[in-house]
Amino acid sequence: MNPRDATQPRTGSAILRIALRRNAGAMTWGAVLMGMYQAGETAFPIALGLIVEHAMRNRSLGALGLSIAVLAVIITTVSFSWRFGMRILQKANTTEAHRWRVEVASRGLQPVARDVDLRSGEVLTIATEDADQTADIIEVAPLLLSSLVAVLVTAVALGLASVRLGLLVIVGTIAILTILSVLSRRIGSGTREQQARVARAGAKVADLISGLRPLRGFGGNHAAFASYRTVSTQAKHQAFVVARANGVYAGAALALNALLAAAVTLMAGRLAFQGQISIGQLVMAVGLAQFIIEPLKLFAQMPTYVMVARASAERMALVLAAPPVTIPGSGRPTPGGGDLEVDGVRYGSLNELRFTVSPGEFVAIAAYQPRSAADLASVLAAGVPPDDYQGTMRVGGADAADLSIEALREHLLVNPYDGEIFAGTLRTNIDPAGTGRLVAEAVAASMLTDVVDLHRDGLDHPVRDRGANLSGGQRQRLSLARALAADADVLVLHDPTTAVDAVTEQLIARNVAGLRRGRTTIVITTSPPLLDAADRVLVLDGGAITAEDSHRNLLSTDDTYRLTVAR
Known part of the structure; x- marks a missing residue:
């Protein structure tokens, strides 16, 4: 067997593993930098609370200048870590998408067994949209880790102020992710079906374009257009189904995140009113309650990206795993033999x-x-x-x-x-x-x-x-x-x-x-x-x-x- 065919990924999971493995270095650096970004974002309300606490005790200009310098360092860290972290991840994403586009296009140009139910229009969609969506996994994993860093830092910071605040963040995050994971399953199945129908519509367009002249010649263009309209309408209806599921998912995520932020804010206010936390800690808690919405929102979006990447990888595997029409062997024609x-x-x-x-x-x-x-x-x-x-x-x-x-x-x-x-x-x-x-x-x-x-x-x-x-x-x-x-x-x-x-x-x-x-x-x-x-x-x-x-x-x-x- 040809070694190239022996190492060809046969499943979507294998494609995702290959993508993650050969971008491990870029993802590591990206995760570190994006973790620094999230830590810096988290540190800002913490530092603000400490500054308020310190300013109420010591109202010197030196303390104010030091506080401003600390905030400047945090802002600089946030800015540069985001800039270089996303640059690394997006470069790796783009490069990986290019690799898969070339791989799918190369495979698509070779004759494959006729029992593979893929037309040229579908292969085109797989080599473009699906390759790009599969490569998105390169960004998803580091961003997920960085969001986890933000949640942990927030929970620890609030836990140091009040154990109940820290536990509220941890328990609330687990509850939100559990609810959203159930909702994401419907999105995954719907997304796979939508991608398949869109690809079929693209294949129908390619067929129509290639056969438009003969279709017009015998008056079959209207029937062909009607056939495309049917396929396109099916794709549109499936897109509505996925959009509704995504809307419910996004709305639920936003509502749950806001609910957790409100709960943290209210509990912090109550604790401050009872004298169990200081005014500086209250400022920190309110700031973190507002900040935590963003990493939780990112957490909520990750399952959708993962589902789309997996569905796209499965479609790419259909092309990459398609058997060639000839049995790969080591035989060669006699040099110069023209018989x-x-x-x-x-x-x-x-x-x-x-x-x-x-x-x-x-x-x-x-x-x-x-x-x-x-x-x-x-x-x-x-x-x-x-x-x-x-x-x-x-x-x-x-x-x-x-x-x-x-x-x-x-x-x-x-x-x-x-x-x-x-x-x-x-x-x-x-x-x-x-x-x-x-x-x-x-x-x-x-x-x-x-x-x-x-x-x-x-x-x-x-x-x-x-x-x-x-x-x-x-x-x-x-x-x-x-x-x-x-x-x-x-x-x-x-x-x-x-x-x-x-x-x-x-x-x-x-x-x-x-x-x-x-x-x-x-x-x-x-x-x-x-x-x-x-x-x-x-x-x-x-x-x-x-x-x-x-x-x-x-x-x-x-x-x-x-x-x-x-x-």
């Missing part, structure tokens, strides 16, 4: 499919049924797990089932008929890594030169998302140029010229054959120019190879072939 063998493959409409392509050969496969062409392209592109089809596919003499995705794609590239176009430029679409040696040759072979020459920026001409500013033929030629520029040992093209005119198609066929001379090339097509340019043609009918010859010989000897491919 491809399909032996007895049964999948979908394919029925005991067998054929071999020798290194450097240009072979066309004329599929009479579009379903067979699509199934064959899926198998060759490793879009189907080896366990899901019978038979064997070998690349460079190595069984594809024993290869990792990375090893397989080093030697075999399948360019789909609907290749995606990305926002950027013509150049970045053709050569995303910026390392291609055949960009100019690929542009010329795919007849994309006219698009490049049409714009002053040439290859740096901007391309909108999904190639919205390009025609269908231009997008197809751009996708073909990208496949040719990759210069793979084995290149499979699936219907690369369906959106171009006959003259351009003729030129592309000749150019592709010339550029790929000496490199193994397979074209799944019924295009006469491409079939004619191939060294030989394999006829795929009924899921199996039924004939094999040159294009011209098949035209003269096979009536079905002639009727299928002749235009």
Whole structure:
């Protein structure tokens, strides 16, 4: 097994543990500084009470100056500890979110088993919102500890003035947290459901955008929009449910905190009236009663953040734990091996499919049924797990089932008929890594030169998302140029010229054959120019190879072939 997959987190709890473990240093320093901040905040009313007590006994200017200096030190400590503590925690949070975004995006770009019920729109939500919310755990834990420090310091300070005041704070805090923990369980389950529904709505939007043109073509856009409205409405209703639960939770937290503060204030006033505590201690108690509301409020908010982080981590685990479509192995294709063998493959409409392509050969496969062409392209592109089809596919003499995705794609590239176009430029679409040696040759072979020459920026001409500013033929030629520029040992093209005119198609066929001379090339097509340019043609009918010859010989000897491919 690939070590990378073996160490991949399988559960949300594992993801949270990883995040906490690799940010332990930042969280420790953050907890120390935020603890100093809370201690300083707590020390302020304590110092104020002591100053009042001291001033009533000793009314000297020196004592007043010393008191002001002490308050200045406390304020400075509070300011700098907050500033640097939050800087450390937010940097760690942002860095951790970036790590998970990259991890989820990397995993999402790899084919995974088809039983994983996640669409591209959901993966996008997981790689953005869920990654950010999972990383929030980095801030939650230190802030929770710092709030605990504030409560303990308050309880000790009040306990020194009066044991009853200290016990009131401790017992009240425990009661508040117990009540809120019960309320937070409902928020957790509701939040998980809300995140799932929002992600489904995002996936529906992505599907609508990608299929808007064909939907409009046959008048299905209104039905599609109605479907999205249903999903979005469900997400909205669930958001209302969570909002109501959060509102009840926040209101209860605020009321309980205020109740505790009022109880401390009233008890302190009564004790002062009875002469059991001094005026300075009363000032301290009233100040601490007001201050303790903030750390208790933070305490109350923490379970919500934890629930959201856990729910987001569980959703990320769905992507990270998704099994790859190939069995990760250590096998590698023979260096320079450009042969491809399909032996007895049964999948979908394919029925005991067998054929071999020798290194450097240009072979066309004329599929009479579009379903067979699509199934064959899926198998060759490793879009189907080896366990899901019978038979064997070998690349460079190595069984594809024993290869990792990375090893397989080093030697075999399948360019789909609907290749995606990305926002950027013509150049970045053709050569995303910026390392291609055949960009100019690929542009010329795919007849994309006219698009490049049409714009002053040439290859740096901007391309909108999904190639919205390009025609269908231009997008197809751009996708073909990208496949040719990759210069793979084995290149499979699936219907690369369906959106171009006959003259351009003729030129592309000749150019592709010339550029790929000496490199193994397979074209799944019924295009006469491409079939004619191939060294030989394999006829795929009924899921199996039924004939094999040159294009011209098949035209003269096979009536079905002639009727299928002749235009």
